[in-house]
Amino acid sequence: MSKVTPPRAVFVDHPVGRTFGPPHDRARNEAVLTRTLAELANMTQPGEIRDPGFQWSADGSRSWEEELRAEMLHDR
Amino acid sequence: MPVEYLPIMASNSAPKPPRVLTAPAKPSWHPIAKPVDRSRVAILTSAALRLAHQQPFIPREDLSFRLVSSDPSAGALVIDHHSGIGSVPKQDPEIVFPRTALANLVGRGTVGALSPVHVSFMGGLRKHREIETELAPAIADELAKAQVDLALLVPY
Numbered sequence: 313m314s315k316v317t318p319p320r321a322v323f324v325d326h327p328v329g330r331t332f333g334p335p336h337d338r339a340r341n342e343a344v345l346t347r348t349l350a351e352l353a354n355m356t357q358p359g360e361i362r363d364p365g366f367q368w369s370a371d372g373s374r375s376w377e378e379e380l381r382a383e384m385l386h387d388r
Numbered sequence: 389m390p391v392e393y394l395p396i397m398a399s400n401s402a403p404k405p406p407r408v409l410t411a412p413a414k415p416s417w418h419p420i421a422k423p424v425d426r427s428r429v430a431i432l433t434s435a436a437l438r439l440a441h442q443q444p445f446i447p448r449e450d451l452s453f454r455l456v457s458s459d460p461s462a463g464a465l466v467i468d469h470h471s472g473i474g475s476v477p478k479q480d481p482e483i484v485f486p487r488t489a490l491a492n493l494v495g496r497g498t499v500g501a502l503s504p505v506h507v508s509f510m511g512g513l514r515k516h517r518e519i520e521t522e523l524a525p526a527i528a529d530e531l532a533k534a535q536v537d538l539a540l541l542v543p544y
Contacts, residue, residue, distance in 0.1 A: 317411040318541070319418060328391075329473035331542055332489065335480035341489040346498060349424045352538070358417035377391050384472045 320355040323363045327380045427537035430503035434511025435544035436469040455505040460488040
């Protein structure tokens with residue numbers, strides 16, 4: 313994200329393609345969107361990237377990363 | 389430690405050369421004029437997403453865009469992007485295009501108003517000059533017509 317210099321950005325540490333949560337989880341969609349929009353008021357400098365601390369798994373596990381790599385490597 | 393996506397993307401690109409990330413030629417900063425609860429908000433997605441009745445995107449270098457109604461009841465969403473990450477978001481495009489969540493936030497007063505339309509285009513294009521000189525200005529015109537205060541880009 314930092315390489316393409318967006319005006320302002322919020323980092324969502326979820327698997328790519330699941331920015332707002334797992335499928336059909338509307339409560340989580342809303343929670344991520346609400347928190348993201350709330351960061352706007354804090355961003356006053358061009359290129360600023362905020363990290364609100366989103367995590368995909370409730371226990372902080374990053375086991376999703378290997379599955380994601382496998383999925384992405386199908387993109388040929 | 390976040391996933392390092394760039395090496396995976398480079399591997400995906402083979403035998404083509406890796407995609408080159410480019411920064412815009414002009415600074416894109418614009419200060420926020422209004423608080424969110426007084427702003428009209430649009431979603432921008434690079435998922436090549438559309439309503440089912442709209443013309444499909446043509447992978448991979450399609451420079452067109454679609455205006456997608458912000459009304460969650462406007463119809464089913466289709467993702468045309470060929471990325472390998474697509475199998476999950478195609479089950480529920482709202483996880484990359486939260487039009488229902490945004491409409492709900494407007495209903496609660498957290499967000500001021502919905503843009504009548506959101507905007508969708510194809511991510512991962514290599515025609516950087518055309519994106520900057522043709523696609524982006526055309527989308528900016530549509531957002532201005534819709535009197536949008538804030539545009540939230542959700543990269544795909």
